[in-house]
Amino acid sequence: MSRRLRIALVAGEASGDILGAGLMRELKRQYGEVEFIGVGGPLMAAEGLNSYFPMERLAVMGLVEVLGRLPELLARRKRLILSLIEARPDAFIGIDAPDFNLGVELRLRRAGIRTVHYVSPSVWAWRQKRVLKIREACDLMLTLFPFEAQFYVEHGVPVRFVGHPLADTIPLEADRQAARGELELPQDAPVVALMPGSRGGEVARLGGLFLDAAEQLLAERPELRFVLPCASPERRAQLEALLAGRDLPLILLDGRSHTALAACDAVLIASGTATLEALLYKRPMVVAYRLAPLTYRILRHLVKSPYVSLPNLLAQRLLVPELLQDAATPAALAATLLPLLDDGATQTAGFDAIHRTLRQDASCSAATAVLELVGAA
Structure with a gap:
């Protein structure tokens, strides 16, 4: 030059x-x-x-x-x-x-x-x-x-x-079998990934909620297994405290969120960047979020978008369920996620189209x- x-x-x-x-x-x-x-x-x-x-x-x-x-x-x-x-x-x-x-x-x-x-x-x-x-x-x-x-x-x-660079690096079709082998998960059992966020405040508001929902899911499907990636040692300690006294077939992971997404059948997930990763891995999801009540009331009047999660913003329609604030209850989360374990094809077809657009x-x-x-x- x-x-x-x-x-x-x-x-x-x-x-x-x-x-x-x-x-x-x-x-x-x-x-x-x-x-x-x-x-x-x-x-x-x-x-x-x-x-x-x-x-x-x-x-x-x-x-x-x-x-x-x-x-x-x-x-x-x-x-x-x-x-x-x-x-x-x-x-x-x-x-x-x-x-x-x-x-x-x-x-x-x-x-x-x-x-x-x-x-x-x-x-x-x-x-x-x-x-x-x-x-x-x-x-x-x-x-x-x-x-x-x-x-x-x-x-x-x-x-x-x-x-988006993640759309370039994440394959169009993830190897679920290899990911389960890496995490020592059974190949034939349904697996749900729980992803309540990476910040302390998010885990404080959503961690117990997601674990309560997991218990309700397990009552309906005793064969279920759960994986929960921890963003840091601090988040792991926080989640271990929330798990005390519970009897869930759950594996806590240090990081490795992409492996968890590749291994699972469906995801219960906090609104945020992780929803894009779940989309790129083509995993059906239910999105939940809770804010401090005053913060939520203020933002509800400031935010102009009809959706909060990236999959819906990218689809420009309600592709994935969003359960926010008081609507995010253990029963509602479990009831919304259960059908996706049997048939999430509508979501995943939309995810594939978005992935190709972002690539x-x-x-x-x-x-x-x-x-x-x-x-x-």
């Missing part, structure tokens, strides 16, 4: 580090000589990123934690913006972390640097006026889902739907879009 590209990227957490590394790999493959600067984690560093400071300094969750770190975050963002304006990259790519990255993108775009935001915030669901800032800050939005791209088209934001070779598509933006395609 005639010149070396300089691309700046900022990722704020592990999922962004994965996306950033895949994008960097593809940019090098498609273009050749590319210099990478910005902020990222170990995977992006392995692809050649010169990181201005550790990504972990941006990985803050929770309002109290953010407030405590706000002076540092603002100071880091100010220094980062000045450094990038001086470096004059061909493009800046903010990967997720919208509260941090959109402010950076706005300043850089005003300074004449092309800006890309990779992974849409949930602006289509609530606080829709944020799209005005996005339109001002971004030369290009890269979305993982097609319904997001449609939203941006309607609001005049340049956009490219690139697909766009996301890193390749994103890299092509960036190179077109900077005139290097």
